[in-house]
Amino acid sequence: MSAPAITAQPCGKPPRAKWRRRSVLPGFGLSLGYTLVYLSLIVLLPLAGLAISSASLGWNEFWAIAFDPRVSAALQLSFGAAMLAAIVNTVFGVLIAWVLVRYRFPGRRWLDAAVDLPFALPTAVAGIALATLYAPNGVFGAFLENVLGVKVGFSALGVVFALMFVGLPFVVRTVQPVLEEIDRETEEVSATLGAGRFRTVTRVILPAMFPAILTGFALSFARGVGEYGSVIFIANNLPFESEIAPLLIVIKLDEHNYAGATAIATIMLVIAFVMLFVINLLQAWSRKWFGHD
Amino acid sequence: MTEAEKAATAQQRRQKQAIGEGPITRGVLIALALAFLGVMLIAPLLVVFIEAFGRGVGVFFEALTSPHTLSALQLTLLVAAIAVPANLVFGVAAAWAIAKFDFKGKAFLLTLIDLPFAVSPVVSGLIFVLLFGANSALGPLLDSYGVKILFAVPGIVLATIFITFPFIARELIPLMQQQGSSEEEAAISLGAGGWRTFFLVTLPNVKWGLLYGVLLCNARAMGEFGAVSVVSGHIRGQTNTLPLHIEILYHDNKAAAAFAVASLLALLALVTLAVKSILEARFAGSLAAQRRH
Numbered sequence: 001m002s003a004p005a006i007t008a009q010p011c012g013k014p015p016r017a018k019w020r021r022r023s024v025l026p027g028f029g030l031s032l033g034y035t036l037v038y039l040s041l042i043v044l045l046p047l048a049g050l051a052i053s054s055a056s057l058g059w060n061e062f063w064a065i066a067f068d069p070r071v072s073a074a075l076q077l078s079f080g081a082a083m084l085a086a087i088v089n090t091v092f093g094v095l096i097a098w099v100l101v102r103y104r105f106p107g108r109r110w111l112d113a114a115v116d117l118p119f120a121l122p123t124a125v126a127g128i129a130l131a132t133l134y135a136p137n138g139v140f141g142a143f144l145e146n147v148l149g150v151k152v153g154f155s156a157l158g159v160v161f162a163l164m165f166v167g168l169p170f171v172v173r174t175v176q177p178v179l180e181e182i183d184r185e186t187e188e189v190s191a192t193l194g195a196g197r198f199r200t201v202t203r204v205i206l207p208a209m210f211p212a213i214l215t216g217f218a219l220s221f222a223r224g225v226g227e228y229g230s231v232i233f234i235a236n237n238l239p240f241e242s243e244i245a246p247l248l249i250v251i252k253l254d255e256h257n258y259a260g261a262t263a264i265a266t267i268m269l270v271i272a273f274v275m276l277f278v279i280n281l282l283q284a285w286s287r288k289w290f291g292h293d
Numbered sequence: 294m295t296e297a298e299k300a301a302t303a304q305q306r307r308q309k310q311a312i313g314e315g316p317i318t319r320g321v322l323i324a325l326a327l328a329f330l331g332v333m334l335i336a337p338l339l340v341v342f343i344e345a346f347g348r349g350v351g352v353f354f355e356a357l358t359s360p361h362t363l364s365a366l367q368l369t370l371l372v373a374a375i376a377v378p379a380n381l382v383f384g385v386a387a388a389w390a391i392a393k394f395d396f397k398g399k400a401f402l403l404t405l406i407d408l409p410f411a412v413s414p415v416v417s418g419l420i421f422v423l424l425f426g427a428n429s430a431l432g433p434l435l436d437s438y439g440v441k442i443l444f445a446v447p448g449i450v451l452a453t454i455f456i457t458f459p460f461i462a463r464e465l466i467p468l469m470q471q472q473g474s475s476e477e478e479a480a481i482s483l484g485a486g487g488w489r490t491f492f493l494v495t496l497p498n499v500k501w502g503l504l505y506g507v508l509l510c511n512a513r514a515m516g517e518f519g520a521v522s523v524v525s526g527h528i529r530g531q532t533n534t535l536p537l538h539i540e541i542l543y544h545d546n547k548a549a550a551a552f553a554v555a556s557l558l559a560l561l562a563l564v565t566l567a568v569k570s571i572l573e574a575r576f577a578g579s580l581a582a583q584r585r586h
Contacts, residue, residue, distance in 0.1 A: 020396030122516025226413025
């Protein structure tokens with residue numbers, strides 16, 4: 001798909017095709033050509049390779065792998081834990097965004113910077129740190145087990161905690177700019193018309209933020225489904241219990257079972273794309289419903 | 294502060310009180326946000342440094358100066374030194390084509406550039422295994438010419454480029470779109486060449502955004518774990534990056550050494566966050582409006 005773009009638009013010549021508007025600036029052919037070639041080589045070609053490998057499996061083999069109990073258990077854990085973590089992150093992410101935008105308190109800017117920590121901290125580092133904290137003899141692990149009787153480290157719950165760590169900034173950073181833009185006059189109008197503060201927040205502010213909240217949730221969820229590095233240290237990776245789908249891909253690869261790895265990867269990609277598509281639809285619907293863009 | 298300004302701030306304060314929350318609600322919300330961020334983000338970061346120095350400074354420096362750590366550090370720096378400039382050139386080319394020209398299919402191209410963000414790191418590694426592995430068409434062919442990609446440095450570089458592909462482009466495109474192209478058009482009509490216009494007009498306008506993108510791209514490139522783990526083959530002293538080295542040390546029951554190496558990457562994360570916050574505070578106007586990555 002890249003070759004025609006380069007040859008059709010040599011640098012400097014006036015464009016013949018009608019697919020772009022004329023411009024006095026040079027370098028369109030060079031920059032778009034380079035973009036397309038690089039994109040094709042690095043991203044599209046390798047991804048096409050996955051699609052071809054998956055297609056060459058055949059339906060029977062594909063379904064046999066997909067409905068293998070161990071594979072479906074891993075997929076359920078990956079998507080379930082990501083969902084749970086994204087829900088918790090949405091609640092606390094909105095709260096944190098609210099506090100950062102609306103209140104002024106000492107240390108607020110430090111807190112604002114700290115929110116991005118999971119973006120900057122390598123997942124392997126986060127993984128061993130979380131494993132140490134939530135292990136049965138760790139600071140939080142011992143507390144949770146002795147006081148609340150909950151085992152977080154080396155269990156399926158540990159997966160959720162690791163995904164909460166990696167997904168939190170997505171919600172905060174998506175909601176924060178929208179909250180900053182919200183016109184405070186609508187709140188004043190609501191208060192003037194006699195609505196209590198709780199009612200104003202739930203009926204006036206939250207609906208306006210809803211598309212952003214949904215986007216943050218989706219990004220946090222999508223990140224969680226594919227996450228590997230931080231999870232494998234805190235979970236004990238037992239099949240049927242705390243084994244996530246990306247880990248199962250790695251295990252299949254170690255066994256040189258390329259068909260198995262390809263099938264799981266394809267299922268993960270397809271489910272993730274479908275969910276993102278559904279969330280995009282929901283977003284379009286909520287924009288229309290709440291009249292906010 | 295003049296009298297008028299004082300009056301303005303006093304009025305602002307009164308307005309805020311009319312629609313804000315009471316001091317108790319406010320305090321509870323701030324405390325909740327602080328507690329969640331403290332437990333979820335700050336505690337893991339502290340644990341890294343506490344555990345790194347927990348066995349004494351001797352163990353710490355011994356772990357950092359061991360030959361395997363040094364070779365892992367070298368490889369990590371090498372991979373970032375190739376991956377970041379590669380994606381930088383792509384980011385600039387893509388931003389020039391997309392922001393300065395109007396053509397059909399732009400939205401689709403933007404979606405394609407975002408694609409690597411939607412793919413699990415493990416799957417990103419898998420696609421290169423499928424492309425260059427022993428079972429593929431390309432692998433044996435390249436092998437016969439003595440070119441090794443998988444389980445060697447080129448594979449690690451390719452996987453890292455894939456993972457960090459969108460970072461710089463995603464930062465530059467909205468920024469250059471926002472700035473428009475009137476300044477470049479003026480330069481061209483005054484007789485400057487394309488490259489001269491780019492280096493003297495465009496580049497100074499986007500330099501802070503560029504630095505911001507490079508910073509995030511570099512942090513991810515040096516910290517990537519899942520994708521690199523799949524393609525590296527874990528050969529100590531040869532294909533081991535710092536994050537992979539942390540995993541090996543941790544599973545060898547050398548937790549103190551693992552945390553010593555991890556503290557290096559945590560330090561990198563802190564420096565990244567600090568520079569990022571400075572850029573956001575000082576040059577907010579010359580960064581892209583939306584903080585999304």
